[in-house]
Amino acid sequence: MEHIELFFKSIFIDNMVFATFLGMCSYLAISKKVSTSVGMGAAVIFVLTVTVPLNWLLDQYILQEGALSWLGEEYASYDLSFLSFIMFIATIATMVQLVEIIVEKFSPSLYNSLGIFLPLIAVNCAILGGSLFMQSREIPSFGLAVTYGVGSGIGWFLAILAIAAIREKIRYSSVPPALRGLGITFIITGLMAIGFMSFGGMLTGGDEEKKDEPATEAKVEVKQELDKEKDAKVVAENTNINK
Amino acid sequence: MGILSKKDAGLIKDPLFDNNPITIQVLGICSALAITAELKASIVMAVSVMFVLGLGNVVISLMRNIIPSKIRIIVQLIVVATLVIIVDLVLKAFAYELSKTLSVFVGLIITNCIIMGRFEAFALGNGPWRSFLDGIGNALGYGLILVIVGFFRELLGSGTLLGFKVLGDPIEKTGLYAIGYENNGFMLLSPMALIVVGIIIWIQRSKNKSLIEEA
Secondary structure, three states, rough: HHHHHHHHHHHHOOOHHHHHHOOOHHHHHHHHHHHHHHHHHHHEEEEEEEEHHHHHHHHHHHHOOOOHHHHHHOOOOOOOHHHOOOOOHHHHHHHHHHHHHHHHHHHHHHHHOOOOOOHHOOOHHHHHHHHHHHHOOOOOOOHHHHHHHHHHHHHHHHHHHHHHHHHHHHHOOOHHHHHOOHHHHHHHHHHHHHHHHHHOOOOOOOOOOHHHHHHHHHHHHHHHHHHHHHHHHHHHHHHHHHO | OOOHHHHHHOOOHHHHOOOOOOOOOOOHHHHHHHHHOOOOHHHHHHHHHHHHHHHHHHHHHOOOOOOOOOOOOOOOOHHHHHHHHHHHHHHHHHHHHHHHHHHOHHHHHHHOOHHHHHHHHOOHOOHHHHHHHHHHHHHHHHHHHHHHHHHHHHHHOOOEEEOOOOOOOOOOOOHHHHHOOOHHHHHHOOHHHHHHHHHHHHHHHHHHHHHHHOO
């Protein structure tokens, strides 16, 4: 149930393109034809599915505060989270390169259809964004990280497919000359984003409080011990504010 | 512009209007749209990008002859990531609330296409001083759009600018609110950012016909 909820949430409610504007550059540049946008979308799903769980492991066992405790007692107090940007982007760049080599070796036909898009993906904000949101939303388990990666990939795929189909048709309409190309694409994307906002109440039944509860519970599970320290910090901050 | 030659001044001026990174080169859209609900966040984002792009361009330009071209993307990403970590730590230390608002978008400066685009297109082929100017110019062009979008979204959406209630108080019904003005809460939602940028592109292209696309 948890998986299904997160899956649909990452496709529709937190859609990469329409809710957070991630990967807009390639979204705008590659959406002129449906066929190329399918290739790009597939590549994004693929890379997100691989990198989000991988970065989850990195985050959980190396970067988080206290994550190094599996090395021994003396490492328990290390907090390497400031390194997360550089570690995530290095993982992504390496993975993209690796995926490219493997695909080229074992499936030349897939390589030919994805080929041009794979190197572009290393600098696609959607990929790094997926990992950073995974970190900031504190996804509790490895399985859920996989679900989140696949879900957000499919969401991005849907978005680029939809805009490519619209852009193929819009060639036959009389758009004001100054709006042609980029301008109208922006405005259509805006209108589509308004449409996607209506998915917001899908899982919560319009009740915002229900949405918050599972999230906080999940957090508690992950950081049983760390929470005490954080609470102390929060209390300290609050007293400062009150002063 | 006494210090700069005419050619160097062009490096700063061109990206502001005729070769604007957002509206013409279509680079760096993601962050431009997501954080412009408030003017303050837009300004901070623009300054951060200026820092990263200016310094990053200099570093890449200094190293341009020793980077093997096969692994240049990874080298570039590491340089940007290091600069972004500096920005992130500074923001967390001096403007904690704001760094919460910007959330993951500070990290996403790494994959901001403006940065990679300028590294590839300019810094790899030009000297450090010109690369620095190019970086600053492009960051200014980016910042200009961010500030315009942030200005309109905050003014029309919540009736404030940088947190000051310029249109009066909506609860006590002073200023414009006294005659029945209402805030357009829709401006604060993310889709409106796209539409505002679309309108900016529309205005810019109808003023400068040479920018109009064929298709």
